[in-house]
Amino acid sequence: MRNTATHTEKVPFFRKPAVQSIVASVICIFGGLLVGFLVLLFMAIFSKDIPFSEAFKGILIVLSGPGAAGNPKDILFTCGNMLFTATPLIMTGLSVSLAFKTGLFNIGAPGQYLMGAMGSLLVALSIPQGSMPAWLIWTLAFLTGTLLGVVWGAIPGFFKAKFNVNEVIVCILTNWIAANVVSWVFYANQEAFVNFAETKTNFIRKTISNGVSTATFGLDKLFAGSYLDVSILIACLIAVLLYVMLNKTTFGYELKACGYNRNAAKYAGMNEKRNIMLSMAIAGGLAACGAALWCLNGQQDFKWNTYQALPNVGFNGIPAALLASNNPIGVIFSALFLRYIDTGGSYLPGETAFNEYVSQLIIAVIIYFAGFSKFIKDFLTKRSAKKTPLPPKAPERLDPEPEPAADTVQPAEVPAGGKEGEAK
Amino acid sequence: MENTVTRPANAPAPAETAPYVIEMRNITKEFPGIIANDNITLQLRRGEIHALLGENGAGKSTLMSVLFGLYQPEKGEIYKDGKKVVINNPNDANALGIGMVHQHFKLVDVFSVLDNIILGIEPNTLGFLRKKEARKRVMELSESYGLNVDPDALVEDITVGMQQRTEILKMLYRNNEILIFDEPTAVLTPQEITELMHIMKGLAAEGKSILFISHKLNEIMEVADRCTVLRKGKYVGTVNVADVTKEQLSAMMVGRNVKFAVDKDPAKPGEVMLDIEHLTVKSRLHKKNAVNDVSLQVRAGEIVCIAGIDGNGQSEFVAALTGLEKAEPGSKIVLDGADVTKKTIRYKNTHGMSHIPEDRHKHGLVLDYSLEENIVLQRYFEPDFQKAGFIRFDKVREYADGLIEKFDVRSGQGAVTPARSMSGGNQQKTIIARELDRPHKLLVAVQPTRGLDVGAIEFIHEQIVATRDAGSAVLLISLELDEVMNLSDRILVMYEGEIVGEFDPKTTTVEELGLYMAGAKRQTKQEGGSEHA
Numbered sequence: 006m007r008n009t010a011t012h013t014e015k016v017p018f019f020r021k022p023a024v025q026s027i028v029a030s031v032i033c034i035f036g037g038l039l040v041g042f043l044v045l046l047f048m049a050i051f052s053k054d055i056p057f058s059e060a061f062k063g064i065l066i067v068l069s070g071p072g073a074a075g076n077p078k079d080i081l082f083t084c085g086n087m088l089f090t091a092t093p094l095i096m097t098g099l100s101v102s103l104a105f106k107t108g109l110f111n112i113g114a115p116g117q118y119l120m121g122a123m124g125s126l127l128v129a130l131s132i133p134q135g136s137m138p139a140w141l142i143w144t145l146a147f148l149t150g151t152l153l154g155v156v157w158g159a160i161p162g163f164f165k166a167k168f169n170v171n172e173v174i175v176c177i178l179t180n181w182i183a184a185n186v187v188s189w190v191f192y193a194n195q196e197a198f199v200n201f202a203e204t205k206t207n208f209i210r211k212t213i214s215n216g217v218s219t220a221t222f223g224l225d226k227l228f229a230g231s232y233l234d235v236s237i238l239i240a241c242l243i244a245v246l247l248y249v250m251l252n253k254t255t256f257g258y259e260l261k262a263c264g265y266n267r268n269a270a271k272y273a274g275m276n277e278k279r280n281i282m283l284s285m286a287i288a289g290g291l292a293a294c295g296a297a298l299w300c301l302n303g304q305q306d307f308k309w310n311t312y313q314a315l316p317n318v319g320f321n322g323i324p325a326a327l328l329a330s331n332n333p334i335g336v337i338f339s340a341l342f343l344r345y346i347d348t349g350g351s352y353l354p355g356e357t358a359f360n361e362y363v364s365q366l367i368i369a370v371i372i373y374f375a376g377f378s379k380f381i382k383d384f385l386t387k388r389s390a391k392k393t394p395l396p397p398k399a400p401e402r403l404d405p406e407p408e409p410a411a412d413t414v415q416p417a418e419v420p421a422g423g424k425e426g427e428a429k
Numbered sequence: 430m431e432n433t434v435t436r437p438a439n440a441p442a443p444a445e446t447a448p449y450v451i452e453m454r455n456i457t458k459e460f461p462g463i464i465a466n467d468n469i470t471l472q473l474r475r476g477e478i479h480a481l482l483g484e485n486g487a488g489k490s491t492l493m494s495v496l497f498g499l500y501q502p503e504k505g506e507i508y509k510d511g512k513k514v515v516i517n518n519p520n521d522a523n524a525l526g527i528g529m530v531h532q533h534f535k536l537v538d539v540f541s542v543l544d545n546i547i548l549g550i551e552p553n554t555l556g557f558l559r560k561k562e563a564r565k566r567v568m569e570l571s572e573s574y575g576l577n578v579d580p581d582a583l584v585e586d587i588t589v590g591m592q593q594r595t596e597i598l599k600m601l602y603r604n605n606e607i608l609i610f611d612e613p614t615a616v617l618t619p620q621e622i623t624e625l626m627h628i629m630k631g632l633a634a635e636g637k638s639i640l641f642i643s644h645k646l647n648e649i650m651e652v653a654d655r656c657t658v659l660r661k662g663k664y665v666g667t668v669n670v671a672d673v674t675k676e677q678l679s680a681m682m683v684g685r686n687v688k689f690a691v692d693k694d695p696a697k698p699g700e701v702m703l704d705i706e707h708l709t710v711k712s713r714l715h716k717k718n719a720v721n722d723v724s725l726q727v728r729a730g731e732i733v734c735i736a737g738i739d740g741n742g743q744s745e746f747v748a749a750l751t752g753l754e755k756a757e758p759g760s761k762i763v764l765d766g767a768d769v770t771k772k773t774i775r776y777k778n779t780h781g782m783s784h785i786p787e788d789r790h791k792h793g794l795v796l797d798y799s800l801e802e803n804i805v806l807q808r809y810f811e812p813d814f815q816k817a818g819f820i821r822f823d824k825v826r827e828y829a830d831g832l833i834e835k836f837d838v839r840s841g842q843g844a845v846t847p848a849r850s851m852s853g854g855n856q857q858k859t860i861i862a863r864e865l866d867r868p869h870k871l872l873v874a875v876q877p878t879r880g881l882d883v884g885a886i887e888f889i890h891e892q893i894v895a896t897r898d899a900g901s902a903v904l905l906i907s908l909e910l911d912e913v914m915n916l917s918d919r920i921l922v923m924y925e926g927e928i929v930g931e932f933d934p935k936t937t938t939v940e941e942l943g944l945y946m947a948g949a950k951r952q953t954k955q956e957g958g959s960e961h962a
Contacts, residue, residue: 253819253820253822254818254819254820255809255810255815255818255819255820256818258802258809258820259809261795261797261798262795262798262806265795265796265797265798266791266794266795266796266797268791268792269791269792269793269794269795269806270795271753271774271792272751272753272774272784272786272792272793273774273778273806273807274773274774274775274776274777274778274779274807275775276773276775
């Protein structure tokens, strides 16, 4: 059993967990696209006004993502914005996936996101320009926003750990508390924060009006005209760090142990209550960090009367996490993919008779299919078992060593059975 | 019925010439990475008790699942009364008269015995139950087969033995004539086992054919007419039980000769390692205390066993001792001279307490972790295995490989095998390896050999004796009386949360223990005085 390497090599390609996860996700994606296409097709068939070819045109537009923009310059610009809008989605996706890894369902990402937005905007707009370097204001705003999210995430974690209150319920409550707190804080301080200058009274001032914006390192030039800044790189870096934390550190080992089997974690002497609180707090911080990165871009309009609706990007972290099987690195790609489909969909109303919600439908179906990913993985295992002939001896069961002894015993025994005339 | 019951066990089966009621011919069933059944033939005669013997993972359960329609075999055929049949699901099996008592009963706890028996085939008129009719039939069956049940009692209130009789009645009510018993004695007291043997013989005498899955040789010798032995998925042979000895059967099963008695020198008790005083634990189920004022001591170099029927407070006792549950105020646990009553599990783990938990899936392992990750479950934070918060996976691998070799843990992919995909015996070996290799002064072993075969049991018993001889105190909690008698140096019997007697395994008998376990007898504190010594 020591020669692990040779054993590992024996695992057929389609039985490797990583391969199975990726194949499952790809199948989910194709399933979603197929259903989206069928919907377009049916709309075309049953509507007199829409020609049949529109359905093909529609699905191609969705598939081409930013490519639907047309000329190379517009494509580049759209790409830049796609990357920028993917940033908060990566962060909320990471937030949800970390909680999942610990066995918790963080549906509180929208609330944590709002608190993060509020924290970073308050700091970014309150410290007068020039009183300290802009990068310092940016850093303070970023940290404040993230910290508020940490606190907001820790609340459901605390109730879960201390009183075993279902985190989903507390998360939903904290979501709406956050929505109202944010509205109330900005309502009470309208003069200072609402964007009267541009007569956008539903929105908070852009942070650039106070000289605060995220560094771009020329990314905005590369993707000319877009909002793109280094926040996408920060998000990717955080994803990598999270991956390392989960897979290489004792802390990650504990978090996952709690998630996989809370009883065993307790048995092993881990403080599972502390881990639940920490996991939720970090998840809250991640979601809020996404909000801070978005707000501090400088050019973004934050709609402050949030009591009416929770931000979608918070909820969309759930599909991003599911599609990535909760792998932090995978979340980067799933978030980018979701934004890619979104971006393509946004061109539908202009180019075809369909509206942009088709892309939402496709995403919804993909998530629905993601629920079958276990099924797909099992199917792959079965298929590969059929194709690859099995090793002649069962590796898991008893050893070959006693066999000689067995042979010496058996002859004496088998005749006893044999004389019954069993062997036909 | 009478003549069967009184038939001496070694007389030839009356069914010697009876026709085969079920024939499974050349059954092959493969799973990814393993051939669970390799060309196995099983022939069951009408009216016989046919034992199916094999170690864990030998393919007994797979074969029965094929017969019960849960799996489809890749090769092979099944014949019922000489006619070829295809069994696609348990409903097909039921229609053919095949019934099964599972190891873990499939009963609805909050339903009455009667409701459970008729569940699924309730006699009704337009959806309204005709319970009177059902009751009459159940009572008739119960009387004619001597299956004593109270039809109106809720399942959650009755004994395990009565639950099992309910399961048997379920099969009879469905007119099943082929009865499969999957390790039926695992949960019973000695007295209940005797009763079950009696019932099985009675059923066979009435013409029912019984398949009896077991790896307890004594029971097979007592009750079965013939026995089919499987090993590692292969057919070893079918024997007339009367023609073979227990030793021969076990050699067929394991492929080598197995020692039944544990080789051990007399204990040399040393210092008191564990001193429990007035341990009381509240019950979650009822108002009485689950553990009531238990005081006991375990010394270094001795194995003290707490015997008892399942559900008499052993689990709660261990949970409180190890820290998984809180003990009531007034309880005191002293480990090697230090009061650990209020200490955390981590503290106990790192200060000399090893714990082989009762439920290896619930507590013992993180099934989604690999073997090596499970090996360091309590040690990942030690300097040997981490540096600046990062786990040193190379060291973990090295350590795990060492234990895998030392304790002979077998798995598909070595140290990186997911724990979930390992066989039960090897999962248990993983836990044993982990707990015994950790520095420890006290080993709390709860049913360490539960559900394991004789080969693995022999190994685990050796390991426990070895750790005793190395100077560790061992507190063994077991439901298996064979294990209790074989392994322990001192026996305490727990009944309804209290220690009701203390015994020396050399001078007591299984029957005597059984009386105490069932609450029929009880030592006064003076008689069992040495428990406080």
